Ligand SMILES: Nc1nc2c(ncn2[C@@H]2O[C@H](COP(=O)(O)OP(=O)(O)O)[C@@H](O)[C@H]2O)c(=O)[nH]1
């Protein structure tokens with residue numbers, strides 16, 4: 001069943017709240033100050049059973065120009081609007097401003113209600129109706145039905161209800177598929193439950209137990225319980241007014257304008273790419289970088305409008321723009337927003353979000369930027385995805401790519417496989433997920449990586465390869481260790497590289513000493529063979545001192561890595577062969593005697609204590625021997 005939010009709009013004192021009361025019996029002015037002053041300040045909420053049995057959520061907004069921001073916080077969720085105009089006063093300033101907002105938010109369904117008919121005679125009513133029809137020409141409500149009512153006498157209220165039920169049938173339901181999105185309009189704490197948020201669920205479903213995120217703050221939470229129209233429910237659907245209990249969060253972590261959303265479904269940003277309309281009624285052209293008030297969902301912030309193809313936007317015109325906002329916002333592609341001039345505060349325009357989280361500041365007057373935005377706005381899903389991946393060179397998980405490109409995860413899955421088949425994107429498998437990257441980006445990275453490895457191998461021909469972590473942080477800092485490894489896995493499978501635990505090398509590369517080094521290594525080996533169980537320190541080996549520290553270190557590491565040398569103790573290196581011989585002698589000795597001491601090993605190898613002690617400790621570590629008091633018995637590795 002489709003759910004529906006009916007909202008009010010209209011000038012202050014024109015009878016919106018009285019009308020809702022006449023229809024529902026509920027007074028939505030709930031604040032003390034509202035009662036005292038007799039005007040609505042904040043949003044009021046109730047619900048209404050329409051003829052035919054359908055229940056709609058009602059959002060009553062304040063009409064006073066000082067509280068337009070509260071009106072805007074509610075209007076984002078409207079499916080159907082009651083434009084309220086008092087018959088005795090006719091069209092007034094906030095009637096116009098509210099209609100502009102309805103227009104900018106593209107609330108396409110509505111009923112125009114002339115209230116207070118009890119105060120006017122028929123001739124006057126005729127005149128007002130003419131004026132209102134004129135006023136609505138060219139707007140979304142041009143063809144909306146019009147009804148005259150009185151909240152005092154009850155005249156026309158039944159007709160209005162019938163009309164609402166009729167228009168409601170034709171109203172398009174909100175998108176029930178896809179991730180949930182609940183722009184928060186109230187946050188409070190309930191004793192025994194903790195934090196509760198309310199809002200209009202503008203998309204998807206929320207279930208008790210669901211993991212959610214609160215954006216743009218990036219908080220994780222779980223829905224403990226849900227209410228719709230004051231009753232406990234297990235599931236809330238798109239188009240319902242919802243109260244959600246999020247006990248793990250504090251009230252002051254969330255505010256009006258926050259969005260409760262599906263995990264990974266929204267990328268918060270302080271920059272938005274948009275298609276912007278300046279209203280015909282705007283007092284003056286909008287200059288590049290003008291500072292404006294920005295309203296999206298239930299939130300508001302300040303920001304600047306960067307016009308991408310002109311210096312000024314004339315009233316009545318549209319243009320692509322990048323908004324630089326002073327706070328992060330949680331937007332989704334296709335979201336509608338409103339802007340008001342900084343001072344005086346007047347609604348001057350609005351538009352549609354094309355890219356909810358552009359990676360970079362756009363250069364102005366660039367055809368590739370403008371073409372890109374046109375693709376993102378009007379292209380096919382394939383074009384949109386490819387463009388998005390090219391503009392966001394990273395490995396993106398399906399949900400991330402969907403959120404960024406403004407596509408549904410389900411549609412993206414199919415699309416990704418199709419584009420991978422055409423070699424336009426690469427699918428990088430990892431754990432239980434798949435990551436997307438444009439083929440062009442993948443090739444570029446592979447090429448750059450290859451050049452980096454080539455020059456690394458040239459500089460350090462004795463090393464096994466580029467240290468993985470250094471490579472990642474230098475060239476791919478935007479990838480996590482895990483995801484970087486997934487990328488390497490694919491390159492390795494394609495035969496371009498070879499990975500060890502710590503390093504990456506070109507697949508054709510093997511560390512190899514140059515001829516001079518080879519001669520040196522030969523001399524070192526001879527010296528080690530000659531000195532037997534009393535090997536000289538590394539630095540005293542022939543030729544080593546002349547190498548200089550860096551090269552000496554490289555060579556030592558190389559010999560250790562190849563296993564030609566083994567580190568037995570601090571500053572004590574044995575050639576593999578000599579060490580093997582020592583091991584053999586110790587093993588034989590233990591077979592015969594059952595135990596060995598440092599002194600016995602010294603005698604056995606005809607060496608000194610200086611070598612025998614670290615050797616025996618080394619064998620202990622290797623589990624060839626096992627120390628018991630002063631003696632060493634056969635270790636596990638020998639049994
Ligand atoms: N005579 C008459 N007065 C009305 C009617 N509807 C509202 N009012 C009065 O108009 C004033 C403003 O009404 P209210 O509902 O608060 O207006 P809102 O600011 O649009 O919400 C109140 O004093 C109401 O009693 C009506 O149909 N007839």
Ligand SMILES: [Mg+2]
Pocket residue numbers: 016017018039040061062063
């Ligand atoms: Mg009111």
